[in-house]
Amino acid sequence: MKVNYKRLLLLALFSLCFYGSFFFISYLVNPSQTARNFAGQTGIPLSILAFVIESVITHYILIFEVILPAMRKERSLRRIIMIGLLFFIVKFAFNYVSFLIEKAQRANDITDSSQAILPENSIGWVLIMSYLFVLVTSFSAALLVEWVHKGKERILLEKEKTEAELNALKHQINPHFLFNSLSFIYAKVIKLDKETADSILMLANIMRYALGKSARFDGTVNLMDELEHMKNVIEINQRRHNHQLNIDYDEQIDDQSINIVPLVLITLVENAFKHGDLYDPVHGLRIKINTSVNELSFDISNKKGKGVKELSNGIGLQNISQQLSLTYGNRSKFQIEDSEMHFSVSLKITFPL
Amino acid sequence: MIDCIIIDDEQHAIDLLKEHINHVHFLKIVGTATNPIEGLAMIADLKPGLVFLDVQMPNLTGIDILKLIGNDCHVIMTTAYKEYALEGFEHAVVDYLLKPIPFLRFLKAVNRLWTIQNNVRPVSDQDHYVFVKTEQRASF
Numbered sequence: 003m004k005v006n007y008k009r010l011l012l013l014a015l016f017s018l019c020f021y022g023s024f025f026f027i028s029y030l031v032n033p034s035q036t037a038r039n040f041a042g043q044t045g046i047p048l049s050i051l052a053f054v055i056e057s058v059i060t061h062y063i064l065i066f067e068v069i070l071p072a073m074r075k076e077r078s079l080r081r082i083i084m085i086g087l088l089f090f091i092v093k094f095a096f097n098y099v100s101f102l103i104e105k106a107q108r109a110n111d112i113t114d115s116s117q118a119i120l121p122e123n124s125i126g127w128v129l130i131m132s133y134l135f136v137l138v139t140s141f142s143a144a145l146l147v148e149w150v151h152k153g154k155e156r157i158l159l160e161k162e163k164t165e166a167e168l169n170a171l172k173h174q175i176n177p178h179f180l181f182n183s184l185s186f187i188y189a190k191v192i193k194l195d196k197e198t199a200d201s202i203l204m205l206a207n208i209m210r211y212a213l214g215k216s217a218r219f220d221g222t223v224n225l226m227d228e229l230e231h232m233k234n235v236i237e238i239n240q241r242r243h244n245h246q247l248n249i250d251y252d253e254q255i256d257d258q259s260i261n262i263v264p265l266v267l268i269t270l271v272e273n274a275f276k277h278g279d280l281y282d283p284v285h286g287l288r289i290k291i292n293t294s295v296n297e298l299s300f301d302i303s304n305k306k307g308k309g310v311k312e313l314s315n316g317i318g319l320q321n322i323s324q325q326l327s328l329t330y331g332n333r334s335k336f337q338i339e340d341s342e343m344h345f346s347v348s349l350k351i352t353f354p355l
Numbered sequence: 356m357i358d359c360i361i362i363d364d365e366q367h368a369i370d371l372l373k374e375h376i377n378h379v380h381f382l383k384i385v386g387t388a389t390n391p392i393e394g395l396a397m398i399a400d401l402k403p404g405l406v407f408l409d410v411q412m413p414n415l416t417g418i419d420i421l422k423l424i425g426n427d428c429h430v431i432m433t434t435a436y437k438e439y440a441l442e443g444f445e446h447a448v449v450d451y452l453l454k455p456i457p458f459l460r461f462l463k464a465v466n467r468l469w470t471i472q473n474n475v476r477p478v479s480d481q482d483h484y485v486f487v488k489t490e491q492r493a494s495f
Contacts (some may be wrong), residue, residue, distance in 0.1 A: 181435035189371035203457050286489035
């Protein structure tokens with residue numbers, strides 16, 4: 003049996019709290035009797051230890067060997083019931099024997115008043131009640147564990163799904179067909195219209211990057227490549243709108259060697275093109291990017307558009323934030339500000355030196 | 356002057372390269388072929404100084420042709436999409452160009468060849484060592 007020590011430690015802590023609260027309640031009701039009762043024959047530290055060990059073993063077996071396997075259907079129901087029954091029989095035998103031993107010890111000790119000890123016929127009921135209680139707590143703990151586990155699994159699944167979709171998309175586009183066609187149009191157009199020909203080159207570059215094999219071994223790309231791609235996207239959008247868009251782009255690159263997760267910045271820019279009103283002469287689209295030795299900051303804000311012109315492709319903000327936290331953990335800060343008129347995103351990544 | 360041959364199964368790609376070549380004074384087209392096998396014969400006959408070679412072609416790919424002609428002439432590969440297989444041939448060719456080919460990128464590739472041919476060796480090709488005369492008296 004593989005034992006997870008983190009779980010054991012957590013259960014021990016939980017049992018200790020439990021013991022403490024019992025003690026506290028008992029103390030409130032009857033302070034003078036409490037210390038004596040809890041100490042038993044062995045003294046308080048030993049009885050705490052015994053209680054914690056018993057409680058940890060009980061809960062561990064119930065949660066991780068009985069209830070969770072039953073919930074996940076990892077074991078057959080018959081085996082689970084067998085394990086559970088066997089466990090309770092052993093536990094009962096142990097509890098009953100220790101009760102008998104304690105009783106015998108107290109009988110020897112004549113000076114001690116025997117009022118603290120329970121009559122023999124009620125001990126069975128007390129034990130059964132305590133078992134029911136243990137069952138209920140184990141069950142709720144198991145539910146909690148399962149809920150957290152499911153949440154983690156769902157995030158992972160969603161990420162895998164988007165990755166699979168992206169890959170399917172890449173496979174659907176035959177790059178040879180695409181670039182040969184673009185080359186054909188480029189050859190036809192270059193003698194007639196220089197600007198159109200240039201735009202075709204730009205589109206080819208954008209597609210080449212998006213279909214890209216430019217990622218490094220760890221899945222990141224050089225920031226300068228990403229920015230060049232971003233400027234291509236901005237430029238082609240400007241051309242599409244006759245250079246009427248109000249776009250304020252500002253970069254201050256002090257470290258060109260920074261590598262980042264690809265297409266994050268681009269997605270933010272594309273979002274702004276999709277959902278923003280970039281014709282506004284006062285506040286259109288503002289992009290600001292700064293890098294220093296170990297830090298990258300990227301701020302983007304736009305005025306919100308009235309009607310959404312293009313459909314969202316689903317690879318949205320939630321995905322970005324997920325991807326960032328998976329790659330950078332708490333070294334990345336991703337903040338979204340969504341007011342009535344404006345939408346802005348601020349991203350900061352710190353790189354280890 | 357460098358004599359050029361263009362081999363590409365798509366005529367528009369040949370047209371584009373012709374257009375680019377016409378703007379460069381030291382290049383002259385001596386033949387073009389949309390059939391790679393014809394192109395191979397043309398290389399043997401005309402012995403050009405430079406071949407523009409497409410990678411993806413039916414019957415005979417640009418990689419096959421590259422293997423067959425060996426070191427007889429300089430080659431610039433042209434391709435729509437960078438393939439993994441191409442990486443291995445990086446050193447055997449002068450350059451490779453991705454379609455659609457912008458004129459400036461084209462110019463960079465042919466200029467490289469022109470400087471090599473005229474013995475204006477680029478810095479990176481020069482010998483990487485210098486002799487240093489030293490006199491040292493060992494005293495331990």
